[in-house]
Amino acid sequence: MKTLFIFTIFLSFSCNAIDTEKPTNTINAENTPEKSANKIEIIQNNLNVKPIKFSHAINTSASEYYPTISPDGTKIIFTGMDRTGYFDYKILFNKSRNNGGEDIFFSNLENGNWQDSRDLRILNTNGHESVNQLFENGDLLITGNYLENLGPTKTDNGANTTDIFLARSNQNFNLTHFDEPVNSIFNEADANMTKDRNTILFVSDRPGHIGDYHKKGWLWNESYWGNTDIYVSTNNGDAWSNPINLGSKINTPYTERTPWLSSDGLTLYIASNGYNTDRKDLNIYYFKRTNKKDWEHWEGPFEITGLNGQTDDWGYQEDLNGVVYFSRANKLDYVPTKRGKDGTGFIFENNYRAGYTVYGQQSGSFKTAEQTDIYFYNNKNIALTIPDLLFEVDSYKLKLNNDYIEKIIDFININNPQKLIIIGYTDSDGTDKHNLELSMNRALEIKSLLMDKNIKANIETIGKGKDNPIASNANVQGKSKNRRVEIIFE
Numbered sequence: 001m002k003t004l005f006i007f008t009i010f011l012s013f014s015c016n017a018i019d020t021e022k023p024t025n026t027i028n029a030e031n032t033p034e035k036s037a038n039k040i041e042i043i044q045n046n047l048n049v050k051p052i053k054f055s056h057a058i059n060t061s062a063s064e065y066y067p068t069i070s071p072d073g074t075k076i077i078f079t080g081m082d083r084t085g086y087f088d089y090k091i092l093f094n095k096s097r098n099n100g101g102e103d104i105f106f107s108n109l110e111n112g113n114w115q116d117s118r119d120l121r122i123l124n125t126n127g128h129e130s131v132n133q134l135f136e137n138g139d140l141l142i143t144g145n146y147l148e149n150l151g152p153t154k155t156d157n158g159a160n161t162t163d164i165f166l167a168r169s170n171q172n173f174n175l176t177h178f179d180e181p182v183n184s185i186f187n188e189a190d191a192n193m194t195k196d197r198n199t200i201l202f203v204s205d206r207p208g209h210i211g212d213y214h215k216k217g218w219l220w221n222e223s224y225w226g227n228t229d230i231y232v233s234t235n236n237g238d239a240w241s242n243p244i245n246l247g248s249k250i251n252t253p254y255t256e257r258t259p260w261l262s263s264d265g266l267t268l269y270i271a272s273n274g275y276n277t278d279r280k281d282l283n284i285y286y287f288k289r290t291n292k293k294d295w296e297h298w299e300g301p302f303e304i305t306g307l308n309g310q311t312d313d314w315g316y317q318e319d320l321n322g323v324v325y326f327s328r329a330n331k332l333d334y335v336p337t338k339r340g341k342d343g344t345g346f347i348f349e350n351n352y353r354a355g356y357t358v359y360g361q362q363s364g365s366f367k368t369a370e371q372t373d374i375y376f377y378n379n380k381n382i383a384l385t386i387p388d389l390l391f392e393v394d395s396y397k398l399k400l401n402n403d404y405i406e407k408i409i410d411f412i413n414i415n416n417p418q419k420l421i422i423i424g425y426t427d428s429d430g431t432d433k434h435n436l437e438l439s440m441n442r443a444l445e446i447k448s449l450l451m452d453k454n455i456k457a458n459i460e461t462i463g464k465g466k467d468n469p470i471a472s473n474a475n476v477q478g479k480s481k482n483r484r485v486e487i488i489f490e
Contacts, residue, residue, distance in 0.1 A: 001347075020024070039168045049306045051328065051375040052383045052489055057114040057409040058107055063372040065327035066315040068134040073319050074109045077140065077373055079130040102128040104142065111223040112387045112484075113407055122173050128160060138169030143189040148177040151185045165192045181242045182233050190258045194265060198235045201268075203228045208245055211253020222359070225255045230270060247297050248350055250287060254279055258315045265292035271314030275301055283308040284316045284326060295420050312372070323378045330371050381488050384411060386446065388483035396441035398449065409453045412487075419458045419490040422446050427479035428466045435465035442485050 003190045047301055058064060063081040070076075079102050103124040107117040123129055127145030134140055143162045153159025163183040166176040179201075180187065186206040205213070205228045213227040229251040231243035245251060253272025260269045271282040284307055287300035307313065312329040319325070386408070390399055398405075412420070424439030440463025447459050471478035 019050050037203070049304060049324075049377045050381055050489065051307065051377045052324075053415050054374050054376065055114065055407055057116050057407065059373040059414070061371075064105070064374050065372045066130055066326065067325040067374045067376075068131055068140075068317055069319045069323070069325055070134055071320045073321055073323065075106060075134070076109075076114070076374075077104065077106045077131050077134050079103070080105045080117075080119075081118075081372070100129050101126070101145075104129050104131045104140075108302045111389060112385045113404055113405075120164070120173075123167060123175075128162065130162075130189070132164070132189075132308040135193075140167040140169070140173070141165075141191045141193060142167055142175075142362055143191065145184060146175065146177075147332050150180065150183050151187075161185065164188050168441045178240070182240050187228070187348070192260050194261065195263065199232065200235075200240070201230060201232050201261060202229055202243075203257055203259065205229075206231075206243075210245070210248050210251040218224075225257065227253060228255055228257060229266050230256050230259045231258070237403070239410055244295060247296075249300075255282065257282065260317050262318070263320075266290070267435060269296070269311075269316040269357060270301075271316070272301075281310070281329075282312040282314045284313050286316075307377075316419075321378070323376055325376045327372050327376065330373060342474060381490070382486050383415070383417075384408065384487040386485040387486070388480055391445075392444060396445045398445060403447065405453075409450075409455070411458070412450070412455055413490060417457050418488040419460070420450070420455070421460045421462065421488040421490060423464055423486045423488070425464055425482060425484050425486070426466050427482045428469070428473040429479070432465060436463050439463035439465050446487070 019324040053059060058076065058078070060083060062083040064078055064083075065081075067078045071303050082128075083103060100467055103406075104120040105117045106120055107114050109115075123140075123142065123144075123317065125144075125146070127201070129144040131144055132143055133143040142165050144165055145160045145162060146165065148165075149163040151163075164178045166178070167173040168176065177183065178188075182200060182202070184204065184206050186204060188202055188204045188206075189259055190203040191200055192202070205226055207213075209227055209229040211227055230246045232246060233240045233243040235241070250256070250270065251266070252272060254274035255272065257271045258269075261267070267286055269284060269286045271284055273279055275284050275285060276283060283303070285301035286305055287298040287302070289298050291297075307326075309328055313326060315325075315327040316326050317467070320449070357482050367440075390404060391397065392399060422443040424441070424443035426435040426439050440461065443461040447461050450457075450459060466473075469478070469482045470484075473479055473482060
């Protein structure tokens, strides 16, 4: 790999004509994908999830997607499309610096609340930049149209080639370009590396894919990504191996995207439209294996019950706490006011997202009738935790913090739950009777606040005192985490 200093990056490159010659390093290339795909029965597991949409601190009237989270869950980095301006939780128009196309944004979790997101402008250019993975030390895997891309400057359809880069946080996010054979003159994106960084999974439309070639950038089967497959390459210390196509068990003649490998290396999550009946919208699937050195033999695909919606779902990732993050496209109630030849242009939007009529812009990478947002879920279905610092000491009375309250209300409104369960907790200090009363009164206080703000959901309140601690009560920090109010969406 070669290091590229960020201040040298200002141009974008595009893809070359396609060589249809098949390489010899594909797995099970002799199996016809249509036949193998038709034999696969999608088995659903028992987990019925309830995805929750992030508030306007993360999601805006533009499109946000491909979330990646820090291991401790306190920072989220994501990609935004055409995010030149947006409506935040205050329903006020704000300008956000944007260099055009896809850019990288981040938000920090402070006192249980996600802060208004900001652009990571040192990595953003007038081309496309998309974040793929956040490492424990702060390094990033990104996809971009930077100067070092291997593809030529122009193609017959004007589509830009994308390459994979490593952005090192300890070097002010200077970029390291993955040389051949990982990157090529074709499109590479959606990279995911193992913890030791010796194995990389990525998406490419290079020759050797399963099925016929369809160009990235042209609308095909309602996708602008064409026929992309998932590849794997390993590093022996000196160089990366020739990428291996994961074969027709995982790849189809349609679009495969956003591979993510579990921490134990045994479960692979992908997004694909090749296993759907209509072959249009991306859905999230996972595959299992028993040997993490075996890239050929997988069981699946499996589908998580309740996860996939009626439009594109993609970009699955988990943090160390088991919280899942992904992207979902939502249908818009809109009337186009201007549209380009490729179906892009400005849309007229009228929904809760802004509270009233606004204008937003859609890119050719997405369907003009859809807008992509970032969601999360976990097994506990806890949507929101209100920390103790928002209450007076040993009291159920809320401190005056309008900013925080506005974000709570926005978070609930954007998800529009049918039922909310509000549960109050305390630390282990004090009597059981006092703790039960305090925890219930705090839950009731939050219920009163929500009702005053015209929240329409059915609200149930529970006080559990010192039960169910989430941290140790033996120290000050742990006690502070245990004194909380949780709001569960149902």
